[in-house]
Amino acid sequence: MFLKQILAGDRGGQTLLALLAVITVLVPILNLAVPEGSPLHLSTYTLTLTGKYLTYALLAVAVDLVWGYLGILSLGHAAFFALGGYAMGMYLMRQIGDRGVYGNPDLPDFMVFLDWQELPWFWYGFDQFWFAALMVMLVPGLVAFAFGWFAFRSRVTGVYLSIITQALTYALMLAFFRNEMGFGGNNGLTDFKEILGFNLQADTTRVALFVASAVALGLGYVACRAIVTSRLGRVSLAIRDAEARTRFIGYRVEHVKLAIFTFSAVLAGIAGALYVPQVGIINPGEFSPLNSIELVIWVAVGGRATLYGAVVGAILVNYAKTTFTGIMPEAWLFALGGLFVVVTLFLPRGVTGLLRRKEASA
Amino acid sequence: MNLFQDTLSMPREVMRRDRVFDFMIPADNPRLDISHNTILYLEDVSVSFDGFKAINDLNLYIDAGELRCIIGPNGAGKTTMMDIITGKTRPDTGTVYFGQRIDLLTLSEPEIANQGIGRKFQKPTVFENQSVLCNLELSMAGDKRVWPTFTARLSGEQRDRIGEVLESIGLTTERDLRAGALSHGQKQWLEIGMLLMQNPKLLLVDEPVAGMTHQEMDRTAELLRSLAGERSVVVVEHDMDFVRSIANRVTVLHQGSVLAEGSMEQVQNDPRVVEVYLGGDAC
Ligand SMILES: Nc1ncnc2c1ncn2[C@@H]1O[C@H](COP(=O)(O)OP(=O)(O)OP(=O)(O)O)[C@@H](O)[C@H]1O
Ligand SMILES: [Mg+2]
Numbered sequence: 283m284f285l286k287q288i289l290a291g292d293r294g295g296q297t298l299l300a301l302l303a304v305i306t307v308l309v310p311i312l313n314l315a316v317p318e319g320s321p322l323h324l325s326t327y328t329l330t331l332t333g334k335y336l337t338y339a340l341l342a343v344a345v346d347l348v349w350g351y352l353g354i355l356s357l358g359h360a361a362f363f364a365l366g367g368y369a370m371g372m373y374l375m376r377q378i379g380d381r382g383v384y385g386n387p388d389l390p391d392f393m394v395f396l397d398w399q400e401l402p403w404f405w406y407g408f409d410q411f412w413f414a415a416l417m418v419m420l421v422p423g424l425v426a427f428a429f430g431w432f433a434f435r436s437r438v439t440g441v442y443l444s445i446i447t448q449a450l451t452y453a454l455m456l457a458f459f460r461n462e463m464g465f466g467g468n469n470g471l472t473d474f475k476e477i478l479g480f481n482l483q484a485d486t487t488r489v490a491l492f493v494a495s496a497v498a499l500g501l502g503y504v505a506c507r508a509i510v511t512s513r514l515g516r517v518s519l520a521i522r523d524a525e526a527r528t529r530f531i532g533y534r535v536e537h538v539k540l541a542i543f544t545f546s547a548v549l550a551g552i553a554g555a556l557y558v559p560q561v562g563i564i565n566p567g568e569f570s571p572l573n574s575i576e577l578v579i580w581v582a583v584g585g586r587a588t589l590y591g592a593v594v595g596a597i598l599v600n601y602a603k604t605t606f607t608g609i610m611p612e613a614w615l616f617a618l619g620g621l622f623v624v625v626t627l628f629l630p631r632g633v634t635g636l637l638r639r640k641e642a643s644a
Numbered sequence: 645m646n647l648f649q650d651t652l653s654m655p656r657e658v659m660r661r662d663r664v665f666d667f668m669i670p671a672d673n674p675r676l677d678i679s680h681n682t683i684l685y686l687e688d689v690s691v692s693f694d695g696f697k698a699i700n701d702l703n704l705y706i707d708a709g710e711l712r713c714i715i716g717p718n719g720a721g722k723t724t725m726m727d728i729i730t731g732k733t734r735p736d737t738g739t740v741y742f743g744q745r746i747d748l749l750t751l752s753e754p755e756i757a758n759q760g761i762g763r764k765f766q767k768p769t770v771f772e773n774q775s776v777l778c779n780l781e782l783s784m785a786g787d788k789r790v791w792p793t794f795t796a797r798l799s800g801e802q803r804d805r806i807g808e809v810l811e812s813i814g815l816t817t818e819r820d821l822r823a824g825a826l827s828h829g830q831k832q833w834l835e836i837g838m839l840l841m842q843n844p845k846l847l848l849v850d851e852p853v854a855g856m857t858h859q860e861m862d863r864t865a866e867l868l869r870s871l872a873g874e875r876s877v878v879v880v881e882h883d884m885d886f887v888r889s890i891a892n893r894v895t896v897l898h899q900g901s902v903l904a905e906g907s908m909e910q911v912q913n914d915p916r917v918v919e920v921y922l923g924g925d926a927c
Pocket of ligand 1: 717718724725
């Protein structure tokens with residue numbers, strides 16, 4: 283009933299959720315039940331790669347929520363993704379226990395290497411999954427809230443806001459690069475063994491992570507859709523299109539921005555937390571300002587302010603990236619830049635905009 | 645120096661408007677007190693932009709239920725005055741009160757709007773990408789905090805109210821149209837409709853008939869007249885015929901302060917006003 287209501291008229295969203303439902307059933311079967319020799323068998327490599335794309339898709343949806351519907355061009359959303367990833371990575375590090383290279387049951391390898399004697403206080407609790415799961419949402423949420431509190435209250439908008447979001451992720455990158463921060467320096471966190479006691483290399487664990495990513499994307503999509511179809515969603519469109527006017531009919535623009543921005547950061551954090559166990563590493567490179575710009579391009583390619591367009595864009599661009607970097611890695615950045623220019627000039631509504639136009643004229 | 649200022653401001657402190665008996669306050673906005681029959685006070689208000697005094701020692705009082713027209717040559721400070729009342733611009737000096745108790749200078753734009761002051765802008769600004777209906781729904785009076793807005797659903801009563809407003813602004817058949825697709829005059833009306841949905845006690849209407857045909861103007865005049873009484877309406881307009889057709893009291897603003905005030909005839913025959921309007925052919 284609720285789903286029907288918020289998905290009314292959203293053909294793209296309906297298709298997306300149906301597809302997600304199909305793959306959550308089909309993919310485990312194709313990977314686990316179909317024997318390896320069969321042409322129908324889905325390799326664990328492809329499975330994990332697709333799972334990674336799904337987490338990117340969730341991140342792109344989070345970006346579209348603030349950019350497409352609220353007009354905040356965040357060029358720092360990869361930071362929230364990385365923070366969520368680090369929170370998960372810390373849990374996975376603690377799960378290693380005494381199976382590290384140094385065999386120290388109390389300290390992760392990199393701390394032993396740095397000659398640290400005891401666990402820093404901010405690592406406390408990360409041996410518990412529930413605590414880590416909480417931090418996955420809380421840390422990006424709090425950072426976004428604090429950032430938004432100052433930025434929105436002082437009415438920083440447009441390009442200036444984009445620039446300070448870049449500064450935010452850049453500053454975090456520099457901080458996480460430092461060994462003294464206690465997050466593994468430029469090597470980051472890696473060599474994970476288990477999650478909730480399950481071997482991370484096992485196919486079943488991989489399948490479970492894939493399914494979790496698909497479910498998270500589905501739920502995230504529905505949550506964002508619930509926001510954009512509510513009156514709050516219409517207020518955010520109003521803010522995007524005529525911010526000052528929205529104030530004069532009595533809405534506190536700052537509060538709306540803060541709430542949606544924070545929510546979006548939490549989604550990004552969850553995406554990051556699902557990404558890390560699948561790729562097996564998190565390092566400060568994830569905070570790179572370039573990453574944040576890239577994911578804005580995913581949304582632009584897919585089609586802004588549609589939500590499902592973000593999913594399409596994220597998967598399309600990343601598929602292209604995987605293929606491209608396999609053939610000629612140096613050219614990828616040029617291809618990406620070219621893609622952005624082409625989309626901005628010729629497809630202002632993204633690739634899904636093409637479909638919508640066909641639909642409208644049919 | 646400080647002591648001196650304190651002593652000077654003492655009488656004002658004693659006569660503060662926000663000290664009144666609670667039983668005199670009307671029902672809908674509990675803080676709005678118009679027991680002295682004045683809904684808006686601007687006193688000694690000045691504001692300058694880079695040294696240029698856009699508003700200069702302005703004193704203006706609007707009665708409860710009154711329809712007041714404000715005229716004045718370009719750059720007289722009419723829009724700036726509305727900016728001050730609605731919190732967009734903060735004056736350098738002076739006091740602005742809504743009723744006897746609400747000090748508008750301490751409130752933000754949304755707070756002022758929620759106290760019951762609605763505004764139509766000189767350049768019509770509606771939410772172009774949304775339907776006429778959505779524009780009205782967004783403006784509707786109610787709890788505008790984040791969570792209540794998220795969970796809000798239109799009740800039957802509210803739908804009826806929107807229907808009424810659509811009727812009175814003549815946009816019933818356009819309700820599902822994108823606001824951006826409306827004509828200039830229709831946008832003006834939609835903005836007036838948005839004002840009505842806010843159900844304000846004081847309406848500030850900046851150049852409502854710019855770009856309208858004569859027929860449209862007549863309807864607008866009728867609409868604004870019908871609003872006064874229960875609410876106070878302040879209209880800024882250049883079109884003298886229009887002003888003549890609606891106002892009983894007219895204030896002439898010139899170089900940021902009041903030049904003349906009175907009935908249309910009185911004002912028109914005031915030599916200072918005639919001079920400002922270069923021979924008076926604009927009147
Ligand atoms: N934000 C601002 N910064 C600098 N100058 C301003 C600002 N706002 C208004 N002014 C100046 O203040 C003066 C009064 O402007 P205002 O818009 O209030 O005039 P007006 O009476 O509304 O004129 P019009 O009839 O043309 O709308 C003008 O000279 C204008 O240039
Ligand atoms: Mg003006």
